[in-house]
Amino acid sequence: MTQRVLFDATRLLHRGGRRAPTGVDRVCLAYAEWLVSLSGITLTPVRIVRDQLGALDPRWFAQTVAQLRARWSGSADEAPAEAEIRLVQALGATQRGRSLIGLDPAAPDHGRQVLQGLLRGRPLPRLRRGDLYVNVGHTGLNSARVLSELTAAGVAPLILIHDLIPITHPEFCRPGEATRHRTRMRVALRHADRIVVNSAHTGEQLSAFAAREDIATPPVLAAPLGLESRFLTPGWTPAEPPYFVHVGTLEARKNLAFLLTLWRRLEERMGPATPRLVLIGRQGWENEAVMDHLERSPNLQGLVHQAADLPDAALARLMRGARAVLAPSSEEGFDLPAVEAMAMGVPLIASDIPVHRELVAGAQLIDPLDGLGWMAAIAQATATPVATLAPGPSFKAPTWPAHFEQVAAFANLPLAGKQDVLRSVRP
Template sequence: MQRDLLIDISRLIWRTWTGRLPTGIDRVCLAYVDRFASRAQAVIQRGNLRQILTPALSDAIFRLIREGGPQFRTRAPRLAMRALVAQRGGQLGEDRLYLNVGHTGLDATGLVAWTEKARVRPVYLIHDLIPLTHPEFCRVGEDIRHHRRMANALASAAGIIGNSQATLDEFAAFAKAEGKPCPPMLPALLGGHPLPADAPPIALDRPYFVTLGTIEGRKNHVLLLQLWRRLISHNPVACPKLVIIGQRGWEAQTALAMLDRLPLLQGHVDVIEDCGDTALAGYLRGARALLMPSFAEGYGLPVVEALGVGTPVVASDLPVFRELAGDMPIYCDPLDGATWLAAIAHHLQEGEIRKDQLARVQGFVMPSWEAHFAAVTPWLASL
């Protein structure tokens, strides 16, 4: 029996094949497979090849994706590659909705033509427009690629899902600048990633703060390192520890140079590049607060994770953070070091400001995938 949806699984297949650690976008792709696999066929892209897989082959790959483990990593890519080669001509979409929730192949020059030829109606989930709004924090040329992604989405989409209203506002601004109308759009907050409830707080030799995320320019680690440099110079004995949880990324030369070559920070700043969920929950529960001085964010999952375990947050005043967390964080300008120092000082004491924030955090309700799909499913049916 023909399925009424098509789901692009390319990102899950090829990233796993190369051994990369799962990202937030990967988790979104997996959530959509979990939700819609029973009524969907899989779509695979590789270079200029795109195929709609048969229901039987789709079920086999969906099963491998959901089971995970070594079988998925070895068998799923081989099945996908054979399908790309064997199904020459492929199946037609027959006007079905095609869900692409991982930006997969959105920059490809042949994407729009394929959607027309294959008779599919694309629905794209847009995660951010950071390469266009903040190109200085991205790899060279990424702004050009992302412009193609967003232009292709505008040219072919039957609908656009935004991971937040903030993202959709930026997409609408892009469409206006391009002189193009927006397709139907739906904001739907992504489900949070609940951390283990039984993970105890991790205690270090002194109070500590956590910052969470890839070490890249837009995360503004430099601000925190400069603040810690000042705190250490002022009173090394009383200085709290800074725990940076995240892998080394890009456009962060100054931050990485400070971490690698500034002896003053040693013993006061720890970097954890590989941190499982249990350890992450422990660090967040043990921290005085999560610090997020980002210049730009597509979503802000660390804020959700910290608030989800009851940890206060000090964050840049970004629209997406306000959408996710309301008045629960302390908001600071990402360039105003003095306000960050003041917020850190407040959380080193048990004063009224900290007590008030701890009380507000108790009312946080983590966005859920149930709520996400409760909004998305009927909206898809309306397209």
């Protein structure tokens, strides 16, 4: 009897209408692709509705996963979308115009995607001892009901924890999120058979939380997340005039109000020589200070732009043309864009925080409160002639094949895939 794996697709279904994924969405998609392609198992995709598991049509799910990959990655041969063209034109303009804010390609119908998933539902097969339940999206952990029923039937839950930021840094999150995340972590610790974390830093925070809560910790694997193939090939080509890129949701912990304050000061000092900056990411929680800078600061008009939901092909092109990728975050669990920049040979200027010291130690790390240090680094990168610029240091990028090899051994899953699954996730 082949091992049956229940993969929780709840988050993928709810995010399926987005034009581009968040970091957590990327992980969900990569795991879905891996499990769909993995031989030696019987895959049963499931979703949670009102604290109850329901199954999905496996064939429909595999097709949906392939469609999400095509939409989120884009094609390197595909002509740039209008949003990317406008952004590139603004970054290369000799005269400052108005800032582009909220630049966003047309998004597909999110409600239709969710409805299709619900209509493809089917009764959950009888749970068997030895089944494996895989949840990598933090879904269904607000209540212990689902995991309790699984463990009572002998199913082994494998949970991936992305971060404990709502607990360690509640000031960066929505009111009440700290309480909700404590519940999620308690449920995971008490009911998971095994836990995967994306960095040693996240693992240390999880262990500290378990000790404070007096909960025994199940086996934990720290396995860095992989990069998709588009971000694995070096190819830095800095553009003129110079510009910088930040990738990530516009939210408080990303320290973007600090970054924009620096940009205003740079404009006061450098005038017409001030480089452009593009913030690539959706607007998130408590971003009022960031939007106030973007919309109301005359010093930043035409210098700082914001775009959301660009496919990976466009994102990679913009990152490769930047003088540096900037990552001034106050806290991260992994920071995928920072790792992607290092893998492509794009210089990275990042905050000196534990996860950056762990994952991108070769980057230029500066204290996230050192305004003068950040200004000096940005000004130097701007003033250096293109002919004398050097790419970022040599970097061994984490890959999905390596990640899944570790997870397969940890969870006693087969390694062989139907279509060479131990590969980098293809665009």
